[in-house]
Amino acid sequence: KQEVTQIPAALSVPEGENLVLNCSFTDSAIYNLQWFRQDPGKGLTSLLLIQSSQREQTSGRLNASLDKSSGRSTLYIAASQPGDSATYLCAVRPQGGSEKLVFGKGTKLTVNP
Amino acid sequence: GAGVSQSPSNKVTEKGKDVELRCDPISGHTALYWYRQSLGQGLEFLIYFQGNSAPDKSGLPSDRFSAERTGGSVSTLTIQRTQQEDSAVYLCASSSQRANTQYFGPGTRLTVL
Numbered sequence: 001k002q003e004v005t006q007i008p009a010a011l012s013v014p015e016g017e018n019l020v021l022n023c024s025f026t027d028s029a030i031y032n033l034q035w036f037r038q039d040p041g042k043g044l045t046s047l048l049l050i051q052s053s054q055r056e057q058t059s060g061r062l063n064a065s066l067d068k069s070s071g072r073s074t075l076y077i078a079a080s081q082p083g084d085s086a087t088y089l090c091a092v093r094p095q096g097g098s099e100k101l102v103f104g105k106g107t108k109l110t111v112n113p
Numbered sequence: 114g115a116g117v118s119q120s121p122s123n124k125v126t127e128k129g130k131d132v133e134l135r136c137d138p139i140s141g142h143t144a145l146y147w148y149r150q151s152l153g154q155g156l157e158f159l160i161y162f163q164g165n166s167a168p169d170k171s172g173l174p175s176d177r178f179s180a181e182r183t184g185g186s187v188s189t190l191t192i193q194r195t196q197q198e199d200s201a202v203y204l205c206a207s208s209s210q211r212a213n214t215q216y217f218g219p220g221t222r223l224t225v226l
Contacts, residue, residue, distance in 0.1 A: 004155075034214065043117070043204060044217040089156070098169050099144060100158035101215060 002027045002094050006104035013080055014112050021075040021107045023090030028068050031093040034101065035064050035075050038087045047088075048075070052095075080111045115139065117218035119205050125224045126195055134190045134221045138207030145188050146208075146215060147180060151201040159203075162188060195225045 003026045013019050023033070032051045036044040048057045048064040050073070056065040063076040077084060087108045091101040118137045126132050138145050147159040158172040162182045173179070177195075182188040192199055202222050206215040 036217075043219040044206075046214045046216065049214050091156075098171070099161045099163070100146065100169060100172065101148075101156075102158070103148075103156040105155040 002030075002092060002102045004090055004092055004102050004104035006088075006090055006107050008107060009105070010108040010110075012110040012112065015080060015082060017080050017111075018076070018078050019080055019109070021077070021088050021090075021109070023073040023075070023104055025071045025073075025092050025102075027094065028071050029095040030068065031095050033064075033066055033073050034091045034093070035062075035073075036089040036091065038089060038106070044089065077109075080109075082111045082113050084111050085109055117205055117207055117216055119203075119218040119221050121221060122219065123222045123224075125226065127226055128197060129194055131191065131193045132195055132223065134192075134203050134223070136188045136190070136205030136207075136218060138186065138188070138205070139209075139216055140186075142207035142209050142216075143185065144208045144210070144215075145182060146206040147188070147190050148204045148206065149201045150204060150220070156204065159190070192223075195223075197225050199223060200225045 005024045007022045034049045035047045050057050050066045061078040066073045087106040089106045091103045120135045145162040148156045150156045160180050161169040164185045165182050177193045180190045202220040204220045206217045208215045
């Protein structure tokens with residue numbers, strides 16, 4: 001059974017700092033990996049999707065990497081801003097025909113002005 | 114364009130009552146997913162639709178839970194004889210084809226008293 005773990009559960013940093021969020025998964029047989037952002041009381045916003053054949057994806061100040069063989073992904077946020085404060089969720093889509101996503105419990109990020 | 118919409122945004126019900134939650138996917142999206150987010154738990158997959166059929170119902174927690182999709186569009190998640198442990202945020206997502214990003218709605222917060 002695929003399990004996804006995110007460390008740390010919570011992180012508080014001063015504005016301007018570069019930071020890394022970690023995600024690990026137990027089964028390397030994945031179709032893709034996706035990072036989402038969730039703001040309080042709102043749904044999820046997709047940030048980056050990495051296909052299993054890719055090593056990284058970039059969007060603005062965000063960079064996500066994938067090491068499928070070791071079951072790890074990182075989300076790098078450069079020059080953090082207070083508006084980046086949210087919960088960040090990592091999800092994998094397992095191979096094997098199911099379309100479902102398996103989520104970690106998230107990292108709650110607070111960026112202090 | 115319009116995103117995924119869900120209704121109601123909040124639902125408070127008494128234990129033992131039936132509830133219906135509605136999801137309107139993005140127009141043209143053939144795949145539709147239901148997830149549940151309970152306090153302290155990660156997002157859990159419930160059911161996946163491709164068109165009007167549900168090839169993966171593996172996440173439905175009991176036979177009190179059912180879902181249907183009509184016209185390849187709107188989906189309804191029904192919970193019969195609600196229990197307090199059903200209290201959660203129910204999220205719907207849609208995607209246009211396999212391997213593409215899942216786009217999430219704002220969710221329905223269900224509280225069972």
